[in-house]
Amino acid sequence: MNNIVIKTNNLSKIYHQGEIEVNALNNVSCEFQKGEFTAIVGPSGSGKTTFLNIIGGLDSPTSGYVQIADVNISKLKSSKLIDFRLHNIGFIFQAYNLIPVLTAKENVEFIMLLQGTDKEYRNKRTHDLLEEVGLGELVNRRPTQLSGGQQQRVAVARALASKPRFILADEPTANLDSKSTTQLLDIMAKLNEEEGTTFIFSTHDQRVIDRAKRIIVLEDGKIVEDKK
Amino acid sequence: MNLTFKLAWRNIWRNKKRSLITIASVFIAVFLAIFMRSMQLGMYGNMINNVVKTYSGFIQIHKKGYWDEQTLNNAFKYRKGLVDSLKQIEGVVDVIPRLQTFSLMSSGHLTKGVMIQGIDIDKEKGLVSWEDRLISGNLFSNNDNSIIVTKDLAQYFNKKVGDTLVFIGQGYHGMSASGKFSIGGIIDMKNPKLNKLLVFVPLKLAQDYNSAENMVTHLIINKDDNAENDLIFDQINDKLDQDHYEVMTWEKMIPELKETIQVDNLGGILMIGILYMIISFGILGTVLMMTEERIYELGVMLAVGTKKIKLNLMLVFESIVLSLLGVLLGILLVSPIIYYYHINPLVIPGPKGQALKDFGFEPLIPFSTDWKIIFTHAMIIFTIAIIASIYPILKVSFLKPVEAMRAK
Numbered sequence: 001m002n003n004i005v006i007k008t009n010n011l012s013k014i015y016h017q018g019e020i021e022v023n024a025l026n027n028v029s030c031e032f033q034k035g036e037f038t039a040i041v042g043p044s045g046s047g048k049t050t051f052l053n054i055i056g057g058l059d060s061p062t063s064g065y066v067q068i069a070d071v072n073i074s075k076l077k078s079s080k081l082i083d084f085r086l087h088n089i090g091f092i093f094q095a096y097n098l099i100p101v102l103t104a105k106e107n108v109e110f111i112m113l114l115q116g117t118d119k120e121y122r123n124k125r126t127h128d129l130l131e132e133v134g135l136g137e138l139v140n141r142r143p144t145q146l147s148g149g150q151q152q153r154v155a156v157a158r159a160l161a162s163k164p165r166f167i168l169a170d171e172p173t174a175n176l177d178s179k180s181t182t183q184l185l186d187i188m189a190k191l192n193e194e195e196g197t198t199f200i201f202s203t204h205d206q207r208v209i210d211r212a213k214r215i216i217v218l219e220d221g222k223i224v225e226d227k228k
Numbered sequence: 229m230n231l232t233f234k235l236a237w238r239n240i241w242r243n244k245k246r247s248l249i250t251i252a253s254v255f256i257a258v259f260l261a262i263f264m265r266s267m268q269l270g271m272y273g274n275m276i277n278n279v280v281k282t283y284s285g286f287i288q289i290h291k292k293g294y295w296d297e298q299t300l301n302n303a304f305k306y307r308k309g310l311v312d313s314l315k316q317i318e319g320v321v322d323v324i325p326r327l328q329t330f331s332l333m334s335s336g337h338l339t340k341g342v343m344i345q346g347i348d349i350d351k352e353k354g355l356v357s358w359e360d361r362l363i364s365g366n367l368f369s370n371n372d373n374s375i376i377v378t379k380d381l382a383q384y385f386n387k388k389v390g391d392t393l394v395f396i397g398q399g400y401h402g403m404s405a406s407g408k409f410s411i412g413g414i415i416d417m418k419n420p421k422l423n424k425l426l427v428f429v430p431l432k433l434a435q436d437y438n439s440a441e442n443m444v445t446h447l448i449i450n451k452d453d454n455a456e457n458d459l460i461f462d463q464i465n466d467k468l469d470q471d472h473y474e475v476m477t478w479e480k481m482i483p484e485l486k487e488t489i490q491v492d493n494l495g496g497i498l499m500i501g502i503l504y505m506i507i508s509f510g511i512l513g514t515v516l517m518m519t520e521e522r523i524y525e526l527g528v529m530l531a532v533g534t535k536k537i538k539l540n541l542m543l544v545f546e547s548i549v550l551s552l553l554g555v556l557l558g559i560l561l562v563s564p565i566i567y568y569y570h571i572n573p574l575v576i577p578g579p580k581g582q583a584l585k586d587f588g589f590e591p592l593i594p595f596s597t598d599w600k601i602i603f604t605h606a607m608i609i610f611t612i613a614i615i616a617s618i619y620p621i622l623k624v625s626f627l628k629p630v631e632a633m634r635a636k
Contacts (some may be wrong), residue, residue: 053630056531058531058629058630058633059628059629059630078536079535079536082530082533082534082535082536083533083535085531085532085533086532086533087533091531091532093528093633097525097528099235099525099528099529100242100525101235101238101239101242102235102238110231110532111532111533113231114231114532114533114534114535114538115533158532162533
């Protein structure tokens with residue numbers, strides 16, 4: 001289990017839409033190793049986002065469990081789960097989701113402030129991360145003063161700030177133009193290669209799929225293909 | 229904690245127009261509430277002063293049972309030691325002795341029952357503005373043999389300053405009382421009832437007339453305007469032997485004034501209540517908007533690891549700051565205005581003012597500058613803000629990141 005970052009066991013999620021039951025996930029079991037660069041693909045409604053939400057502890061499975069670093073997160077209480085996410089998981093969202101009233105620098109710092117890290121460390125890491133994503137000159141800009149691509153790069157820096165075990169990215173390039181997509185993918189690939197950061201994406205984007213080292217295909221809530 | 233406050237502060241100014249509208253509505257509520265209450269309570273204060281300082285004083289001490297049976301036989305000995313000890317109570321400016329009795333006043337074929345007030349004019353000057361009420365003649369000194377009559381009595385007997393009136397009555401313990409005194413001054417008590425009834429006599433002369441040497445029926449407490457009546461009342465009660473004396477506040481002696489104020493005050497409270505209801509809905513509406521439009525964002529913050537307590541603190545702080553700014557602005561702008569009208573009271577014009585004058589009230593509304601009015605209304609607004617914050621607290625407590633992020 002040394003290199004296994006995430007293990008899911010018979011994960012199922014059933015939603016109720018009125019009287020209709022929807023099987024968003026159906027007995028999904030898989031493992032993610034440290035340093036993987038994985039794309040989860042599949043048509044709309046195949047369960048990609050639900051799978052990511054459950055792995056990230058944002059949603060709970062109807063049955064089965066998720067184990068991260070020997071912790072069964074499906075059993076954690078809400079407050080413990082918030083704390084677990086803070087220290088173990090980085091998130092990148094499709095709509096960037098930066099805090100609009102904070103600058104790029106403050107958005108990156110935010111997670112470390114929640115963690116209670118000291119100021120000197122925080123300043124250095126914020127500076128390094130923003131330099132790494134190519135935004136060293138724009139640290140004092142608020143999200144509305146940044147382009148979509150720049151915002152998503154801040155989101156990457158924010159996701160990395162807490163030194164998480166892995167980063168979950170839900171369709172991170174969906175709102176980006178091709179230039180920004182390439183830049184973002186380059187940054188994430190570099191982080192993966194050089195720092196061994198584990199990335200798991202859900203995506204429709206062929207450019208992302210092309211860069212992935214592992215591709216998991218979901219259909220109707222089941223893994224139909226898992227190729228490395 | 230700094231992060232929470234920083235986020236809250238920036239969120240407030242994120243939608244400037246909405247925040248300014250909220251601050252303005254709180255400001256208007258605080259301004260109007262303090263203005264209205266200062267005016268109303270200032271008017272009551274003036275009414276009380278008018279009545280109490282004209283005649284009764286704020287607190288009276290009698291021999292036990294005097295109030296129910298107001299005869300000279302219920303007078304008590306004036307003891308300097310007692311008076312000195314009462315004067316040591318904080319807020320007590322002076323203790324004024326009076327000897328009150330009833331007598332027949334006569335001239336020619338006219339006779340009328342009057343109330344004789346034996347007073348120490350020097351001490352009374354600290355309570356009543358005698359010079360302002362004097363229509364003609366002079367105030368007597370304590371050693372004089374002249375008297376002061378109220379204007380309607382002078383008119384009834386068709387007397388002027390320098391004329392003589394004859395008195396006959398019953399003195400202390402059944403002694404006969406009779407005397408002939410010249411009128412030194414004619415006074416307007418600004419009260420129709422009192423103007424038909426009162427004759428003022430130097431205390432010593434009244435005691436001699438009634439064969440009641442060194443006796444008094446009342447000790448009137450003159451207090452500092454800012455001193456608490458109830459506090460002084462309690463301390464006097466502690467000092468006096470309850471078996472021999474009765475202590476009464478003006479509320480007990482003039483219940484009709486208290487009731488009039490209470491009834492009128494209810495109307496004021498109702499108006500303030502309506503004002504606060506409007507402002508409560510305003511604050512609640514703002515809090516609802518501030519919460520609902522940020523559900524997605526709150527969900528994201530929760531997802532990345534922000535504790536719910538921090539989110540709650542942030543939202544509560546936002547509504548407190550908005551209210552605080554409105555309250556401070558309200559206090560800042562209303563304070564000089566109420567102070568101005570405290571120094572330069574509003575004058576009630578026309579027939580209404582005249583009617584008040586006829587009943588012995590000054591037709592003035594001096595605003596109250598009591599800090600409790602400001603404090604009370606500031607606290608009410610804060611309470612409303614805190615209550616309004618319950619909504620976002622509940623909302624965040626039940627918030628699930630996935631559901632919140634579907635809200636967009």
